[in-house]
Amino acid sequence: MSVFTDKFSATLPPPTRKSERWKYSPIAKLLNNEVSISTEAAQGMNGWPESVLPNPVLSLDAYLVVFKNGVFEPTLSDLPVSDGVDCIPFSKMDPSASLDFSNGYHQKEWIGELNETYRQDGLCLHVHRNVKVDRPIVIHHLTDGLNVASFPKHLIKVDEGAELNVVVWSSASERSSGMYNGLLEASIGPNALLSLEKVCNEGGKVFHFSHEHIVQERDSKLKMHTFTIKGDWVRNELEIISRGKGTDSVFNGAYLPLGTEHIDNHTTMDHTSSDGTSSELYRGIMYGDSTGVFNGKVFVRPDAQKTNAFQQNTNIVADRGAAINTKPELEIYADDVKCAHGCTVGQFDLDALFYLKSRGIDEKAAKALLVEAFLGDVLSSVSSTELSEEIMNLYTERHGW
Amino acid sequence: MLKINNLCAKVGDNEILKGLNLEVKPGELHAIMGPNGSGKSTLAAVLAGRDSYEVTGGTVDLDGVNLLDLEASDRAREGVFLAFQYPIEIPGVSNLNFMKAALNGKRAHKGQEPIKAKDFLAKVKECSSLVELDGRLRDRSVNEGFSGGEKKRNEIFQMAMLEPKLAILDETDSGLDIDALRVVSKGVNAMRSSERSFIVITHYQRLLEHIVPDFVHVLSNGKIVKSGGKELALELEEKGYDWLKEPSHDTSNV
Numbered sequence: 001m002s003v004f005t006d007k008f009s010a011t012l013p014p015p016t017r018k019s020e021r022w023k024y025s026p027i028a029k030l031l032n033n034e035v036s037i038s039t040e041a042a043q044g045m046n047g048w049p050e051s052v053l054p055n056p057v058l059s060l061d062a063y064l065v066v067f068k069n070g071v072f073e074p075t076l077s078d079l080p081v082s083d084g085v086d087c088i089p090f091s092k093m094d095p096s097a098s099l100d101f102s103n104g105y106h107q108k109e110w111i112g113e114l115n116e117t118y119r120q121d122g123l124c125l126h127v128h129r130n131v132k133v134d135r136p137i138v139i140h141h142l143t144d145g146l147n148v149a150s151f152p153k154h155l156i157k158v159d160e161g162a163e164l165n166v167v168v169w170s171s172a173s174e175r176s177s178g179m180y181n182g183l184l185e186a187s188i189g190p191n192a193l194l195s196l197e198k199v200c201n202e203g204g205k206v207f208h209f210s211h212e213h214i215v216q217e218r219d220s221k222l223k224m225h226t227f228t229i230k231g232d233w234v235r236n237e238l239e240i241i242s243r244g245k246g247t248d249s250v251f252n253g254a255y256l257p258l259g260t261e262h263i264d265n266h267t268t269m270d271h272t273s274s275d276g277t278s279s280e281l282y283r284g285i286m287y288g289d290s291t292g293v294f295n296g297k298v299f300v301r302p303d304a305q306k307t308n309a310f311q312q313n314t315n316i317v318a319d320r321g322a323a324i325n326t327k328p329e330l331e332i333y334a335d336d337v338k339c340a341h342g343c344t345v346g347q348f349d350l351d352a353l354f355y356l357k358s359r360g361i362d363e364k365a366a367k368a369l370l371v372e373a374f375l376g377d378v379l380s381s382v383s384s385t386e387l388s389e390e391i392m393n394l395y396t397e398r399h400g401w
Numbered sequence: 402m403l404k405i406n407n408l409c410a411k412v413g414d415n416e417i418l419k420g421l422n423l424e425v426k427p428g429e430l431h432a433i434m435g436p437n438g439s440g441k442s443t444l445a446a447v448l449a450g451r452d453s454y455e456v457t458g459g460t461v462d463l464d465g466v467n468l469l470d471l472e473a474s475d476r477a478r479e480g481v482f483l484a485f486q487y488p489i490e491i492p493g494v495s496n497l498n499f500m501k502a503a504l505n506g507k508r509a510h511k512g513q514e515p516i517k518a519k520d521f522l523a524k525v526k527e528c529s530s531l532v533e534l535d536g537r538l539r540d541r542s543v544n545e546g547f548s549g550g551e552k553k554r555n556e557i558f559q560m561a562m563l564e565p566k567l568a569i570l571d572e573t574d575s576g577l578d579i580d581a582l583r584v585v586s587k588g589v590n591a592m593r594s595s596e597r598s599f600i601v602i603t604h605y606q607r608l609l610e611h612i613v614p615d616f617v618h619v620l621s622n623g624k625i626v627k628s629g630g631k632e633l634a635l636e637l638e639e640k641g642y643d644w645l646k647e648p649s650h651d652t653s654n655v
Binding site: 349350351352354355356357358359360361362363365366369370372373374376377 | 449450451452453472473474475476477478482483485488489491492493494498499500502503504506507510542543559563
């Protein structure tokens with residue numbers, strides 16, 4: 001295994017608290033860190049930590065694409081091999097045959113530029129016209145080691161009428177620190193469906209940053225879920241652009257940080273064409289001294305008449321030391337649209353808690369019932385019950401319900 | 402079974418119960434009546450263990466256990482049941498999961514295994530037919546979108562499921578039409594036994610025509626000021642409460 005270390009160097013300046021987008025998620029402590037960047041595969045299970053399984057959702061019958069510290073692990077992976085699905089890491093393919101599109105994020109944000117500069121690999125996934133991929137594809141990223149950084153970028157193209165379910169799962173062993181900086185760009189063709197679940201379950205002290213950029217063509221459907229189970233410092237950025245008529249975008253998320261964890265969800269839904277619907281539901285419970293950010297932008301451009309956009313962010317602040325900064329932002333330039341948004345910060349419903357306890361359910365079990373109910377609307381739309389059960393189990397295990 | 406001795410409780414700085422005494426023997430049904438603000442619902446909440454009330458004095462003994470030392474959930478496991486005046490809606494928690502968690506909590510407390518699915522469903526069927534609660538309501542989220550009458554029937558359904566030693570019914574008749582009152586009363590009467598005691602809190606004599614009490618008490622200004630048999634309820638209906646009221650020195654509590 002060869003690695004090299006570097007201080008991050010980039011031409012764009014790192015974001016500061018003066019920028020509205022980064023005001024509540026300062027990154028000062030990340031700067032000037034020396035990190036190692038792996039360049040070669042770590043030979044399968046040799047060097048793979050015992051505490052993490054290569055397949056994060058054993059109950060799910062899925063294809064598996066494994067990366068450790070940003071480097072593709074061929075012996076731990078099980079890629080789909082069938083007509084109509086091209087699924088190969090960039091490092092293993094002829095560059096001329098690979099997908100090539102970019103939203104230019106690397107020219108806009110320091111974080112994006114780092115990814116562009118230091119990128120090791122990523123998955124190139126192309127589903128051809130009318131092909132329905134038979135099993136979900138799980139992309140598993142493991143961070144393992146002190147001060148390691150990984151910079152993957154995945155490209156996904158779902159052609160007209162095709163269907164695909166991808167799970168991007170990131171883990172880190174408890175001894176880990178450093179950075180995960182992952183980008184994903186997807187384009188969903190006319191009448192096509194992409195279900196995308198993003199799960200962060202990282203031990204240690206990893207600065208986790210991810211940016212998903214998804215473009216939807218006419219009558220396409222996106223079902224996106226972002227779950228943060230565990231992570232010291234997490235920022236999820238999601239940008240959806242509805243470019244054709246009649247698109248449907250569902251994107252939900254949940255976060256339940258403990259201790260001093262920091263969790264930030266920035267979402268943008270950009271309706272540029274008519275007759276689109278979007279539905280966004282993010283729910284969070286803030287425990288301990290954790291801090292959180294939710295920022296949800298919805299744009300309805302002048303041509304996006306008959307748009308129906310819904311956004312809700314609901315938060316429970318469970319402990320005195322926890323805090324959430326939440327901000328919905330709607331910019332509507334069309335006049336014949338329906339847009340609803342709601343944003344709440346509250347506490348556990350004490351009346352409901354007493355009602356449950358008065359029937360002989362102890363406080364811990366009563367809170368678990370209320371949490372399960374609270375998360376139910378987010379979990380129920382996940383594309384497979386195996387996955388939603390696994391996520392609920394991990395929350396349950398972590399919180400000791 | 403239940404001995405309440407000199408019970409005092411307050412909310413914030415407001416003293417509500419001011420030395421209440423009451424003894425309930427197995428199988429007895431005690432009705433507690435009284436004007437608004439006399440402390441009836443406070444008594445129910447304090448017995449069930451709601452922690453927004455501060456108990457400042459007295460004891461509550463249920464078969465040798467001091468209830469005041471216990472959390473609400475442990476009181477329920479010892480056999481206390483409160484039928485709420487305003488049952489709480491809990492979206493996302495199904496009525497059946499709720500009852501299963503409650504029953505199994507109680508069983509674990511007694512060192513019993515969780516109830517078998519088949520036995521649980523049989524019990525649900527039996528108890529829901531008692532109060533004519535149809536399957537549609539059983540399967541929904543707890544009280545969500547239920548009418549007033551449906552919520553009260555759901556309370557009695559839960560009581561039947563949990564088979565308490567001591568059931569406290571807090572204004573179970575409020576918000577009920579005549580038919581629902583009849584159904585709810587029928588459910589309560591079916592639950593009466595020589596081992597189970599009831600405290601029925603109500604404003605109106607009407608309920609006591611359906612659920613006939615052994616004793617009637619009048620609560621006024623935080624104390625029981627008069628006790629009698631079921632005929633006392635009729636007398637109250639006729640004369641009101643004014644002739645029984647203790648003069649209150651606390652003007653904030655009028």
